[in-house]
Amino acid sequence: MSNGPGTKSKLPDVGTTIFTVMSRRAMEQGAVNVGQGFPDYPIDPALATCVADAIAMGFNQYAPMEGNIGLRAAIAMGIGAAGGRSVDPETELTVSCGGTESIYSAIQAVVGPGEEAIVFDPAYDAYDPAIRLAGGRCVHIPLAAPHFRYDWERVRAAVNDRTRLIVINNPHNPATSVATAQDLDTLAGLTRDRAITVLADEVYEHVLYDGRVHQSVMNHPELRTRSYAVYSFGKTLHITGWRVGYCVAPPELTRELRKVHQFNAFSIAAPLQEAIRLYLERHPDAWRRVGAFFSAKRDLLRTRLAGSGLELPPAQGSYFQLADYSSVADCSDVEFTERLINDAGVAVIPLSPFYREPPAGMRIVRLCVAKRDETLIEAARRIGEYTRAGVHQGARA
Ligand SMILES: Cc1ncc(COP(=O)(O)O)c(C=O)c1O
Numbered sequence: 001m002s003n004g005p006g007t008k009s010k011l012p013d014v015g016t017t018i019f020t021v022m023s024r025r026a027m028e029q030g031a032v033n034v035g036q037g038f039p040d041y042p043i044d045p046a047l048a049t050c051v052a053d054a055i056a057m058g059f060n061q062y063a064p065m066e067g068n069i070g071l072r073a074a075i076a077m078g079i080g081a082a083g084g085r086s087v088d089p090e091t092e093l094t095v096s097c098g099g100t101e102s103i104y105s106a107i108q109a110v111v112g113p114g115e116e117a118i119v120f121d122p123a124y125d126a127y128d129p130a131i132r133l134a135g136g137r138c139v140h141i142p143l144a145a146p147h148f149r150y151d152w153e154r155v156r157a158a159v160n161d162r163t164r165l166i167v168i169n170n171p172h173n174p175a176t177s178v179a180t181a182q183d184l185d186t187l188a189g190l191t192r193d194r195a196i197t198v199l200a201d202e203v204y205e206h207v208l209y210d211g212r213v214h215q216s217v218m219n220h221p222e223l224r225t226r227s228y229a230v231y232s233f234g235k236t237l238h239i240t241g242w243r244v245g246y247c248v249a250p251p252e253l254t255r256e257l258r259k260v261h262q263f264n265a266f267s268i269a270a271p272l273q274e275a276i277r278l279y280l281e282r283h284p285d286a287w288r289r290v291g292a293f294f295s296a297k298r299d300l301l302r303t304r305l306a307g308s309g310l311e312l313p314p315a316q317g318s319y320f321q322l323a324d325y326s327s328v329a330d331c332s333d334v335e336f337t338e339r340l341i342n343d344a345g346v347a348v349i350p351l352s353p354f355y356r357e358p359p360a361g362m363r364i365v366r367l368c369v370a371k372r373d374e375t376l377i378e379a380a381r382r383i384g385e386y387t388r389a390g391v392h393q394g395a396r397a
Contacts, residue, residue, distance in 0.1 A: 011129050018125070018353040022337070026347035032379045034301075035347040037173065037319060038240040039370045044286075047237065047279050054274035061270060065262045067095025067246065068273040074280040075246060078287060084219050091251040094258055095244065095273060097265040099203040099232035102247035102257070104130045105264060106228040109256040110165050110197045111136035117165035118158055120150065122174050122354030124201065127167050136164070140356040146313070148175035152186045159190060166191065169201040170215065171208060171317025174354055174366040178208060178316045181215050188222040197253065198223055203232040203245070206290040208317040209298060218248055225250055228257065233276055235319070236287055238370070242272050294319050297369040297376060304380030309387045319370040323348070326363035328387045333358075333365055340365075344386035346379050 019036040026033035033040070059068075066072070072089035079087050087093055096102040103126050111117050113135030119127045121142045131138040139158055144151045155166070166187065170179040191198060200217040208214055217227040228249040234240035247257060280286065301321055302312050311324040329336050333350035340346045349366040352358035369376065 010133060014129055018349060022341070022347045022349055025341055029341055029345065029347075031341050031345045031347045032375060032382060033347045034367045034369075034371055034375065034379045035349045037368045037370060039238045040375055041238070041372045043238055044279075044283075046283065047239070047275065050275035050278040050282070051271055053278060054271040057274065059270040059274040063095075063267045063270040063273050065267050066090075066258060067093070067268065068270070068277055071095060071273045071277040071280075072246075074277050078280065078284070079218070079248070081284070082287070084216065085224065087218070087248055088251070092254050093246060093248055094254055094261060095246045095268050096261060097245070097268055098234055098240075098243040099201065099230045099245035100126050101261065101265050102228070102230040102245055103127065103199065103201060105257050105260040106197075106199050106230070106247060106249075106253075107131055107136075107165065108134050108260045108264075109253070110199075110228075112164070114162065115164040116160070116162045117167060118155065118163065119167045120169070121356060122148075122351055123167075124169055124173050125354070127201075128356075131165075137162075139163075142355070142357075142359070143172075143175055143177070145359065148172065148177040150179070150183055150186075152183075152190065156190060159194070159196070163194070163196050165197050165199055167199045167201065168217075171204040173204065173318045174320055174322065174349070174351060176313075176315035176318050176320050176322055178212055179215050184215055184217065184220045184223055188220060191226060192222070196226070198227040200227050200229045202229050203235045204318040205231060206236055206287055207294050207319050208291055209295050209315060212316060214317075226253075228253055236290055237276065237279070242269070242276075244268055244272055244276060294369060297371070297373070300373055301367065301369050301376045301380060304377055305383065307388075308380070308384040310383070315369075319368060321367045321369055322351070322364050323367055324364050325387075328390070329363075333362060336363070337365055340383065340386065344382045346382050346386075 022035040072093045076087045076089040107130040111134040116137045116139050117131045118139045121140045128138045141154050205214050217223040218229045228247055230247050232245040309328040313322050315321050325336055333352050337350045351364045
């Protein structure tokens with residue numbers, strides 16, 4: 001496809017992401033936005049104070065390329081305090097522009113022209129384009145319905161001598177499923193003695209429900225030797241707009257990631273890194289509250305949607321809740337999303353854009369629970385009113 005004289009799109013099929021599109025539509029329509037994954041509640045005022053403090057302290061020039069060493073040390077200490085393995089902040093930890101930049105840099109560091117990377121659909125939208133920009137082929141394997149589990153036999157069949165990377169996301173957006181210890185063992189077996197690196201997108205590491213424990217590649221004795229693990233302060237501290245994340249990986253993988261990072265983002269906002277460091281120093285338990293916080297929001301949304309006719313598979317983790325609308329409407333998820341925004345005044349996200357080939361007849365949309373209680377209550381009220389009215393075209397009941 002040509003974009004004009006002398007230009008050729010490297011990603012001809014890529015448009016604006018569904019998240020941006022739905023947030024824009026929500027604004028235009030004045031809809032309640034439970035679509036895009038960002039909090040609509042204020043940040044902790046103590047965190048805001050830390051930004052002012054960091055700026056006053058003089059953190060206003062380029063931060064070190066690898067990240068503020070105080071922040072990296074605090075992250076490493078936090079990992080240790082949570083029972084994780086010890087991480088060397090000098091050689092194994094890099095601060096990035098959100099989790100997104102770590103994902104991009106890891107992919108560019110590992111995948112080359114003609115090589116393959118495996119992702120699991122439904123997949124977060126950042127993986128496939130980054131793999132293709134690296135010249136690689138992105139191999140999409142669906143997670144098995146209805147519980148979005150890994151089909152390891154399909155993975156085994158897809159792995160070959162060109163496979164360089166397997167991308168997992170745990171807890172999973174949008175499936176809300178979490179990987180088990182057995183999943184990680186199987187992945188370790190599949191990648192053993194092969195030139196395959198694992199990219200573990202663990203940005204929702206603290207958002208697990210009902211007593212589940214996060215199974216990180218970092219704590220797996222074998223996988224941690226060949227994995228990039230990616231995290232996001234956006235998710236953990238409710239500051240998605242700050243764009244601060246980080247990547248943990250063994251020294252040799254970190255070295256390669258930094259080669260990309262230093263010519264891409266180069267370094268991350270100095271006052272924001274120092275502000276997070278200060279905040280973690282003043283509130284070392286900040287991470288521990290996240291699970292219970294989102295668990296209460298997930299429960300609130302589920303309770304308020306009871307009787308709406310939507311089926312709500314139990315979310316295991318991440319800050320999303322899926323809703324199966326097959327008993328209230330018989331239309332595509334994109335169409336149902338359109339109806340909800342136009343007729344109910346609620347923005348949600350369809351699941352099909354997360355697939356290369358969406359399963360036929362899939363009737364699932366994604367709702368974000370990282371919202372004020374009032375937002376969740378109003379979204380559920382509007383959805384319930386709409387589905388119970390049953391006046392929409394294509395309604396089954
Ligand atoms: C699964 C997943 N990975 C990565 C990211 C990106 O994180 P960040 O906002 O820190 O770039 C997101 C954000 O929504 C996500 O859902």
